[in-house]
Amino acid sequence: MKLSKPLVILVGILALGALGYNFYDNPRVSHLFGKEINDWYYRAFWMLIIALCVYNYIEIDRNTLKNKSKSIPKSRENSKH
Template structure:
């Protein structure tokens, strides 16, 4: 499932915010989905979300560039 660029950007920024706030607050225990987990597992989860957002954004950007080049090559002929 492909997400839209603005949604990927918003989710990525929120994930970075959660990650930054967790480093700033530096709790011994964090809560994720109502469960108590180690703060490093919490950070690893948000790092994974950020990485997925960056990957998805790059994929969306590549697809956009491919579609633009296809449109340009078709319009020249």
């Protein structure tokens, strides 16, 4: 599934906020999808979401750079040097 850059950033910020609040609040039991789970599993879940967002952001940037370099004609590229 291809996500847009703003959506990846928004989800990453929300996940970072949820993780930060959980460390600040420091509950013994957290709730995820309506179920009680250990707070470290909750934190691991949000860390995974953050890691996926960072990975997707980097991939989107790489693909954007590749597409931009493909769109520049070779003759223009050589004339710049």
